[in-house]
Amino acid sequence: MSINTEVHTTRQWSNPYTAEVLLGIVLFLAYFVTSHGLGASGGVQRFVAWLTDLVSSEHVDRNTYLANYAGGNTNPFNSYIIPMIVGVPLGAFVSAWRSKRLAAVTGRGPNISTRRRWMFALAGGVFMGFGARLARGCTSGLALSGGAVLSVGAWAFMLAFFAGGYALAYLVRKTWN
Amino acid sequence: MTVAMAPFSIDPSTMGGWLIFLLLGVGFGATLEMAGFSYAPNLAAQFYGRDMRVLKTMFSAIVTAMILTFLSSAVGALDFRMVGVATTYLWPGIVGGLIMGAGFVIGGFCPGTSLAAAATGSRDALVYLAGLIIGIFGFGETVTWFEGFYNSSDLGRFTIPEWLGIPTGVVVLIVVVMASGVFLLVERIEHRLGSRAMRTPRRLALGLAGAAAALVLVTLIAQQPGWEDHWEMVAADEQVLLDNHDVQIHPGELLTLIHADAHIVMLDVQQQTSFDAFHIEGVRYEGSDLETLYSDVADLMAEPPGTIYVTVGEDEQLATDAWRLLKGEHIPNVYVLEGGTSGWVDTFGSVADPDPAKYTLDYEHKITEVAEPTAPPAASGGCG
Numbered sequence: 001m002s003i004n005t006e007v008h009t010t011r012q013w014s015n016p017y018t019a020e021v022l023l024g025i026v027l028f029l030a031y032f033v034t035s036h037g038l039g040a041s042g043g044v045q046r047f048v049a050w051l052t053d054l055v056s057s058e059h060v061d062r063n064t065y066l067a068n069y070a071g072g073n074t075n076p077f078n079s080y081i082i083p084m085i086v087g088v089p090l091g092a093f094v095s096a097w098r099s100k101r102l103a104a105v106t107g108r109g110p111n112i113s114t115r116r117r118w119m120f121a122l123a124g125g126v127f128m129g130f131g132a133r134l135a136r137g138c139t140s141g142l143a144l145s146g147g148a149v150l151s152v153g154a155w156a157f158m159l160a161f162f163a164g165g166y167a168l169a170y171l172v173r174k175t176w177n
Numbered sequence: 178m179t180v181a182m183a184p185f186s187i188d189p190s191t192m193g194g195w196l197i198f199l200l201l202g203v204g205f206g207a208t209l210e211m212a213g214f215s216y217a218p219n220l221a222a223q224f225y226g227r228d229m230r231v232l233k234t235m236f237s238a239i240v241t242a243m244i245l246t247f248l249s250s251a252v253g254a255l256d257f258r259m260v261g262v263a264t265t266y267l268w269p270g271i272v273g274g275l276i277m278g279a280g281f282v283i284g285g286f287c288p289g290t291s292l293a294a295a296a297t298g299s300r301d302a303l304v305y306l307a308g309l310i311i312g313i314f315g316f317g318e319t320v321t322w323f324e325g326f327y328n329s330s331d332l333g334r335f336t337i338p339e340w341l342g343i344p345t346g347v348v349v350l351i352v353v354v355m356a357s358g359v360f361l362l363v364e365r366i367e368h369r370l371g372s373r374a375m376r377t378p379r380r381l382a383l384g385l386a387g388a389a390a391a392l393v394l395v396t397l398i399a400q401q402p403g404w405e406d407h408w409e410m411v412a413a414d415e416q417v418l419l420d421n422h423d424v425q426i427h428p429g430e431l432l433t434l435i436h437a438d439a440h441i442v443m444l445d446v447q448q449q450t451s452f453d454a455f456h457i458e459g460v461r462y463e464g465s466d467l468e469t470l471y472s473d474v475a476d477l478m479a480e481p482p483g484t485i486y487v488t489v490g491e492d493e494q495l496a497t498d499a500w501r502l503l504k505g506e507h508i509p510n511v512y513v514l515e516g517g518t519s520g521w522v523d524t525f526g527s528v529a530d531p532d533p534a535k536y537t538l539d540y541e542h543k544i545t546e547v548a549e550p551t552a553p554p555a556a557s558g559g560c561g
Contacts, residue, residue, distance in 0.1 A: 124284015
């Protein structure tokens with residue numbers, strides 16, 4: 001069976017400890033300079049609120065949750081999270097490009113077709129999007145940023161996150177193994 | 178004059194502010210990419226024990242940022258009260274975490290890493306992003322059906338040191354020790370189950386551990402600022418009010434206030450025995466060690482705007498310290514009862530609730546205007 005493991009073996013990433021001590025420093029700088037941690041899903045939320053507002057601004061005004069972001073004259077893009085999520089792909093692209101790691105591939109295990117992997121990616125995204133808004137933050141905004149400043153909720157979330165992953169890992173093992 | 182202290186209020190609607198957040202995002206994306214998070218199998222391998230980089234990453238980034246944050250707070254470079262700590266909504270967070278853990282192992286990314294991965298060409302990340310948008314849209318459309326749960330178990334800005342009641346430096350030490358244990362454990366698991374050697378060089382590990390140990394030690398020794406330090410930050414502006422006798426109110430003025438329309442909170446800091454012997458009716462007893470008062474600051478901040486606070490002691494000494502404490506936490510409209518309860522007793526006798534109509538007193542009015550809150554209360558934050 002032809003698989004793209006060559007990508008796995010030829011692309012070399014940094015040692016996780018080195019890379020993530022750097023990430024820790026970025027997170028600290030974010031807190032130190034701006035008082036905000038790092039985040040991502042909130043930015044996508046604002047994008048979604050903006051799209052919904054384009055289609056029906058009345059619908060947004062009636063929904064108390066969405067109105068927070070784009071109700072009336074509220075500009076959903078007036079938030080620190082917007083430049084931040086513009087920066088994330090930019091930084092990732094430059095880093096991958098400089099280290100020759102750009103690759104138009106689909107990451108998957110050896111026993112799953114690309115199409116099936118995409119279906120799983122879509123489903124995983126749906127779960128993640130819903131869960132992230134329920135938890136009021138994603139892995140970066142809540143677990144990482146909140147964990148570093150010792151938020152009780154962030155640590156409870158982190159435990160639940162890994163518990164959810166390990167609980168389901170066996171069922172979806174064909175995707176990755 | 179007040180010294181400007183980190184964090185600074187960076188306005189994302191200005192060009193400069195926008196660029197600062199952009200740069201932070203760039204750093205975030207670049208380090209995620211460096212760690213290999215743009216390739217989903219690297220992330221999912223976590224759940225099969227082959228490659229534990231997700232755990233290693235989360236913990237090393239958390240430990241690094243945590244040490245630097247509380248170290249700079251301990252040495253007085255960062256005002257931690259102004260740092261946006263993710264608000265704790267316990268159960269929505271736990272249920273959301275379970276759903277996201279499932280989404281992570283199914284989809285192979287989290288929102289941040291999918292953005293980074295999509296930019297490096299991962300096609301599955303683009304598909305995942307489409308799913309993410311659908312999920313977020315779905316949440317916004319349905320949240321009104323379960324708003325009660327969504328807003329339940331709101332514990333506010335709640336940190337582990339507050340929860341456990343132990344010093345922040347000790348919690349930092351515990352987290353570092355725990356994280357080191359996790360690192361040793363996952364290295365062992367990887368060694369057994371990993372498909373390839375991904376050993377961490379010993380010298381790097383020792384170097385990082387040594388640096389962490391040194392910084393934690395400083396954090397422990399320097400300790401987090403207490404109310405005295407917060408008072409020091411504002412003393413230059415506020416001490417003059419005490420010296421000029423601008424905030425010590427006559428018992429007569431307090432009595433008028435109690436019977437007026439004003440919303441007033443009297444904070445009694447007498448010794449327990451004195452409090453039992455006599456106290457003014459309607460006071461809130463805060464104990465005489467100021468610790469209780471300090472831990473009640475968040476409560477007091479939640480009082481409606483325009484609330485007037487009066488500290489009451491046996492005399493003015495402890496009540497003045499209580500005044501300093503509240504000032505240091507930026508609580509507006511705080512006054513001290515002149516002469517304490519002894520002053521009160523001298524004026525009205527040992528009556529907890531005298532009738533104002535019976536007295537004609539001559540005193541200088543100190544409360545001329547009621548100020549609105551001047552500083553934002555302790556910041557809480559989250560994911561935009």
